[in-house]
Amino acid sequence: MEYYVRRRKRKLNYRHMLIAIIMIIIILLLIIFGVVAVQNHKAEKIRLEAQKKAEEEEIMRIAIETQKKEEEERQRQKEKEEEENATGIIYLTFDDGPSASSTPVILDILKNRGIKATFFVLHYSDENEQYIKKEKEEGHTIALHGYSHTYSEVYQSADTCIENFKKIGDQVYQTTGIQSKIIRFPGGSSNVISKKYCPGVMTELVTRVTDMGYRYFDWNVDSDDAGHAKTSQDIYNNVTSGIKPGRSNVVLMHDFAGNHKTMDALDSVITWGLEQGYVFRRITEETPMVKHHVNN
Numbered sequence: 185m186e187y188y189v190r191r192r193k194r195k196l197n198y199r200h201m202l203i204a205i206i207m208i209i210i211i212l213l214l215i216i217f218g219v220v221a222v223q224n225h226k227a228e229k230i231r232l233e234a235q236k237k238a239e240e241e242e243i244m245r246i247a248i249e250t251q252k253k254e255e256e257e258r259q260r261q262k263e264k265e266e267e268e269n270a271t272g273i274i275y276l277t278f279d280d281g282p283s284a285s286s287t288p289v290i291l292d293i294l295k296n297r298g299i300k301a302t303f304f305v306l307h308y309s310d311e312n313e314q315y316i317k318k319e320k321e322e323g324h325t326i327a328l329h330g331y332s333h334t335y336s337e338v339y340q341s342a343d344t345c346i347e348n349f350k351k352i353g354d355q356v357y358q359t360t361g362i363q364s365k366i367i368r369f370p371g372g373s374s375n376v377i378s379k380k381y382c383p384g385v386m387t388e389l390v391t392r393v394t395d396m397g398y399r400y401f402d403w404n405v406d407s408d409d410a411g412h413a414k415t416s417q418d419i420y421n422n423v424t425s426g427i428k429p430g431r432s433n434v435v436l437m438h439d440f441a442g443n444h445k446t447m448d449a450l451d452s453v454i455t456w457g458l459e460q461g462y463v464f465r466r467i468t469e470e471t472p473m474v475k476h477h478v479n480n
């Protein structure tokens with residue numbers, strides 16, 4: 185009898201222990217599930233918040249971009265109206281720079297008068313790189329004239345001339361991040377000096393550079409500051425007599441070293457232009473090309 189009671193008691197103890205163990209396991213599982221659920225909830229909340237933030241930022245970005253585009257469009261419209269009401273357009277262009285003695289002086293005059301111009305640049309030293317950066321910062325167009333200006337090198341063939349544009353294009357890109365597509369041939373597209381080195385080269389070049397996406401600009405007003413003009417008065421006379429109403433006037437000038445006559449004439453030329461009702465613009469890829477007759 186006692187044996188049976190003991191056995192029953194032991195059996196009861198085992199059952200209790202088993203129930204206790206099962207309960208503990210259930211409680212542990214509940215705790216684990218609980219913790220995981222809380223963690224998941226937190227992670228989801230963080231994810232949703234990040235998503236919301238990203239969406240808000242995107243909306244903001246689009247709004248800023250739209251505003252910027254609208255502002256640009258308004259500016260373009262305003263400039264177009266000004267051009268339509270103007271006597272004509274003047275594009276001041278400066279070749280053969282940059283130089284430490286001329287470029288900063290010219291830049292300061294342009295800045296002072298609130299006028300944008302175009303610089304057709306040649307290969308420059310590390311010291312002169314600052315002027316290219318300044319031209320960009322102050323809103324001018326940096327265009328390509330050539331790595332070299334030496335006709336015998338440039339016009340050996342169409343390939344050497346194209347390579348000459350590519351090399352200066354690379355240097356400008358390194359300095360400014362701008363891939364300029366606006367070019368001016370050394371001597372202009374009408375030059376005959378290239379005939380000495382490669383007959384027919386200009387005829388080949390004008391087609392090839394255009395096919396490559398370049399836009400080349402000659403000029404229809406020559407200040408003659410690289411030629412016969414000796415004084416600032418000569419420059420003033422050449423420019424003001426060359427500019428014609430009702431058209432795009434592309435004025436050839438130079439910012440090579442020590443070109444004082446041009447620096448000295450520039451402010452008066454601008455005053456004259458404004459008084460006559462002209463607007464001053466920089467050349468862009470949208471500007472209609474002003475081209476010479478090709479003679480080689």
Ligand SMILES: [Zn+2]
Nearest residue numbers: 279280370371
């Ligand atoms: Zn030149």
